[in-house]
Each structure stands twice: as structure tokens, then as C-alpha cells.
Amino acid sequence: MATETPSTTGDGNIESTGSGREPPGPDGLPVIGNTFALMRDVFSFYERLAQEYDGDVARYRAAGDTAYLLTNPDYVAQVLVTDAPRFVKGEMQQRQIGSAFGEGMLLAEYDDWRDQRTTAQPAFYRDRIEAYAPVAVSHAEAMMTEWDDAETIKVHDAMTELTLSVLAQALFGIDVRGRQSPVRAAATAARKRFDTSRLGAYLPEWLPTRVNRQYKHSLSSFRAFIDELIAERRAADELDEDLLSLLVGATDAGGMDDNTLRDNMATFLFAGHETTALALTYTWFLLGHHPDIQERLHAELDAVLDDSPPTAADLPKLDYTEQVVTEAMRLYPPVWTTFREPTVDIEIGGYTIPEGTVVSLPQWIVHRDERWYDDPLEFRPERWGGDDDRPEYAYYPFGGGPRHCIGMRFARMEARLVVATLAQEFTIESLTDAPLDLTASANTLPAEPVEIGLFRR
Numbered sequence: 001m002a003t004e005t006p007s008t009t010g011d012g013n014i015e016s017t018g019s020g021r022e023p024p025g026p027d028g029l030p031v032i033g034n035t036f037a038l039m040r041d042v043f044s045f046y047e048r049l050a051q052e053y054d055g056d057v058a059r060y061r062a063a064g065d066t067a068y069l070l071t072n073p074d075y076v077a078q079v080l081v082t083d084a085p086r087f088v089k090g091e092m093q094q095r096q097i098g099s100a101f102g103e104g105m106l107l108a109e110y111d112d113w114r115d116q117r118t119t120a121q122p123a124f125y126r127d128r129i130e131a132y133a134p135v136a137v138s139h140a141e142a143m144m145t146e147w148d149d150a151e152t153i154k155v156h157d158a159m160t161e162l163t164l165s166v167l168a169q170a171l172f173g174i175d176v177r178g179r180q181s182p183v184r185a186a187a188t189a190a191r192k193r194f195d196t197s198r199l200g201a202y203l204p205e206w207l208p209t210r211v212n213r214q215y216k217h218s219l220s221s222f223r224a225f226i227d228e229l230i231a232e233r234r235a236a237d238e239l240d241e242d243l244l245s246l247l248v249g250a251t252d253a254g255g256m257d258d259n260t261l262r263d264n265m266a267t268f269l270f271a272g273h274e275t276t277a278l279a280l281t282y283t284w285f286l287l288g289h290h291p292d293i294q295e296r297l298h299a300e301l302d303a304v305l306d307d308s309p310p311t312a313a314d315l316p317k318l319d320y321t322e323q324v325v326t327e328a329m330r331l332y333p334p335v336w337t338t339f340r341e342p343t344v345d346i347e348i349g350g351y352t353i354p355e356g357t358v359v360s361l362p363q364w365i366v367h368r369d370e371r372w373y374d375d376p377l378e379f380r381p382e383r384w385g386g387d388d389d390r391p392e393y394a395y396y397p398f399g400g401g402p403r404h405c406i407g408m409r410f411a412r413m414e415a416r417l418v419v420a421t422l423a424q425e426f427t428i429e430s431l432t433d434a435p436l437d438l439t440a441s442a443n444t445l446p447a448e449p450v451e452i453g454l455f456r457r
């Protein structure tokens with residue numbers, strides 16, 4: 001799906017292609033536009049927009065920005081891949097998450113972005129990724145030893161703790177078990193700050209609201225924690241071959257400044273654990289509501305692994321495990337939409353999308369579109385079992401084009417290994433009702449704790 005081709009993102013000489021037709025959409029109230037409808041429930045608002053207007057392109061207004069919702073996979077591909085040089089991440093994202101991620105890879109543009117991506121890339125080569133497999137399995141095993149038979153756990157908390165410890169060990173060579181609090185506190189404050197159902201998500205960060213104060217305070221503790229990690233690594237006799245060493249090495253060689261190093265540590269610590277934790281949370285929730293699917297998963301694990309812990313070499317044989325994780329990320333994509341802004345007027349689907357406006361490419365809508373999926377609300381891992389004739393961008397949990405997720409292979413490997421390790425040992429029962437109540441923050445979050453019961457097999 002995704003390519004590793006270097007991008008020539010935006011060189012300022014790119015021509016407009018717009019024809020002048022404006023996409024249809026609700027007008028909303030003067031000034032605030034559709035902000036209240038979005039706040040009530042952005043998922044339903046998007047669903048209504050996609051149904052009531054053109055079906056593939058619709059216009060709306062939120063918090064002073066004009067935005068366009070694109071729900072046709074071909075248009076998603078146009079923005080992310082074909083026309084990638086005509087788009088940037090944009091001002092809205094800078095305004096929202098800029099203070100957390102600054103000049104790090106997620107938000108950087110043009111040459112800055114390319115240099116950072118090139119520096120970090122070796123940490124994500126296939127053989128490096130496979131070397132992280134034992135970390136994922138051993139941390140999952142250690143977590144399981146804390147669980148009793150017939151215990152109830154809050155699965156999102158457990159998976160967050162697990163994916164953060166795996167990420168920190170694999171990419172930064174540090175054991176954060178027992179010292180996760182600055183990262184967890186910053187993540188919790190960020191979830192509140194960007195929760196689209198709260199007015200605060202649409203207010204500027206400099207306003208001294210309680211949520212903003214908490215957010216700033218937790219960001220400064222988080223940054224102090226990152227400085228500690230960098231200092232520890234600089235003090236070490238030898239540099240490992242991990243991501244932290246690549247970043248520190250590039251900084252010491254003058255290719256990256258200290259602030260960008262810090263911003264990238266923040267970017268990877270956040271981007272690298274919260275999304276994977278969500279993918280696993282939704283996978284357990286769905287498995288816990290489908291004993292038949294769980295039975296088939298157990299049968300595959302028993303046949304392939306024969307009671308041994310899973311390894312990277314087993315993954316190509318664990319087809320059904322892969323289908324389960326793929327399907328969970330279809331139904332509950334951890335990233336509910338991807339935003340871009342065109343740097344010139346651009347023609348998409350016969351409409352003009354003006355320069356500087358916001359374009360939203362919602363995984364949430366496209367992954368649940370019945371044009372590409374039969375019974376789209378059903379959890380059906382088998383749908384990934386054979387060839388399919390869906391458009392390529394009917395499924396894009398990791399984005400696409402030059403800015404696709406650099407951690408995609410890492411995340412997919414970790415998710416399958418964790419599912420295999422835990423499902424070998426436990427049968428899951430979901431104690432939280434379906435369908436799940438969700439909140440759209442920077443990621444797709446469960447609105448309430450998701451509880452599962454664990455029964456030793």
C-alpha cells in the first residue's frame with residue numbers, strides 16, 4: 001500500500017488545478033459554522049455529511065476554518081500520493097499539536113522533514129524491526145504474570161502501559177516500567193486538550209483554562225523526562241544501534257539541533273505507543289464479543305505455535321491473527337481522520353478546493369463504507385482472507401504516500417505478537433457493551449474504560 005519514495009513535498013512553483021466549482025455542504029451558524037454539531041459527535045456529523053451531500057466531497061466550517069470532507073478512496077489517494085507535493089500538514093495541525101511535537105517528523109515539512117525521515121529510517125528497516133520482536137513478546141509475558149484467572153482488567157490502560165514499555169525499550173533502549181508517569185500524564189492531558197467534544201479543543205492554547213494549564217504543566221515535565229533520557233544516552237560509553245542513537249548521532253554531527261531532537265523524542269514516544277495501544281484495545285474488545293472468532297484464533301495459535309512463545313518467524317504462518325488485527329483497525333481505526341492543507345487551489349472530484357483550507361480524509365467513514373465492505377459494521381476478519389477488488393485507499397489506517405506512518409511495520413508486528421502471546425494464554429470476555437462509545441481526540445479514544453474478563457485457557 002504505502003511507498004518509501006522520497007517526497008518533493010511543495011516547492012512553491014506548483015500550479016493550481018481548480019475549476020471554480022464549490023462543493024456542497026451545510027452552512028451552520030454565522031461565525032461558529034458547524035462547530036457545535038462537530039462537538040456533539042464528530043463521527044455522526046461526518047456520517048451525515050457523507051450521506052446528505054455529494055457522497056464523496058462535502059464542505060463544512062469548524063472553529064473559523066473552512067474544511068472539506070473527502071470520502072472517496074480515489075480522492076484520498078490523490079491527496080496523499082499523486083498530489084502529495086501540493087499539500088502540507090498545515091496550520092490547523094500546527095495550532096493544535098504544534099506545542100507538543102514542534103519541529104518533529106510528524107509536523108515538519110519540506111527538506112526538514114526529509115532529513116529527519118532519512119535519519120530515522122534505518123531504525124525501521126525490516127531486519128531491525130524483527131530484532132524488536134522478542135521485546136514485544138517478553139514485555140507481554142511479564143504483564144500476563146500479573147493477571148489472575150477470572151480477573152477483570154481495564155484493557156486500554158493495560159495496553160497503553162505495555163506498548164509504551166515496548167516502544168521505549170525497542171527504540172530508545174530504556175526500561176520505563178515504573179517510570180512512565182511523565183509520559184502517561186502528558187498523554188492524559190493531551191487527550192483532554194484535543195477532545196473534540198469539549199469547547200477547549202477549538203480554543204487557542206494560550207487561554208489560561210484549567211485544561212490548558214494542566215496540558216502545559218504536563219508537557220514541561222514530559223520535556224524534562226526526555227532531557228533526562230537524552231543525557232543518559234550521551235553519558236553512555238557506547239551508542240546502541242537504536243533510534244535514539246541515530247537521532248543523538250545526527251544532532252552531535254550537526255545535522256539536527258537539540259530542539260528538533262527533543263521534538264522527535266516527543267513525537268515518537270507519543271505517536272509510537274498510543275495508536276498501537278488503541279489498535280490492541282479494540283481488538284480485545286471485538287474478540288471478547290465474538291467467541292466464534294476467538295475459537296478460530298486459538299485453533300490457529302495452537303496449531304502453529306504448539307505452546308511456544310511467538311517469534312517474528314512465525315508471523316507469516318499466523319494468517320488469521322493478521323486478519324483479526326487488520327479487521328479491528330478497519331472497524332475502529334486508531335486515527336479517525338488525516339488532515340492536509342493544499343498550497344494551491346486544487347481540483348478534486350470536479351470541485352475546487354481552495355489553497356489554505358482544511359482537507360479531512362476520514363478513515364472512520366471510508367473504512368465503514370458499504371460500497372467497499374459488505375455489512376460494514378460487522379467484525380469479520382475473514383473478509384481479508386482472499387483477493388479483493390477494493391480500491392487501494394478503501395483501507396488506510398497508517399495513512400499513505402510519502403508521509404505514511406514510519407512505524408507501520410513495527411506496529412503491525414507488535415500488535416500481532418501481543419495478540420498471539422495473550423490469546424495463547426487467555427480467553428477474553430468483553431464486559432463493556434457494543435457498540436463502543438467513542439471520543440474523537442487526536443486519536444479515536446474509548447469514551448469510557450473498556451473492561452474485559454480474562455479466563456486462563
Ligand code: HEM
Nearest residue numbers: 106271272275276279334335397398399403405406407411
Ligand atoms: C496501530 C498503530 C499506528 C497507527 C494506526 C498509526 C497511524 C499513523 C498515521 C495515519 C500516520 C500519518 C499521519 C498523516 O499523514 O498526517 C502516521 C504517521 C506517523 N507515525 Fe504512526 N501509527 C501507528 C504506529 C506508529 C508507531 C509504532 C510509530 C513509531 C514507532 C509511529 C510513528 C509515526 C510517525 C513518526 C509518523 C509521521 C511520519 C511522517 O510524517 O513522515 N506510528 N501514523
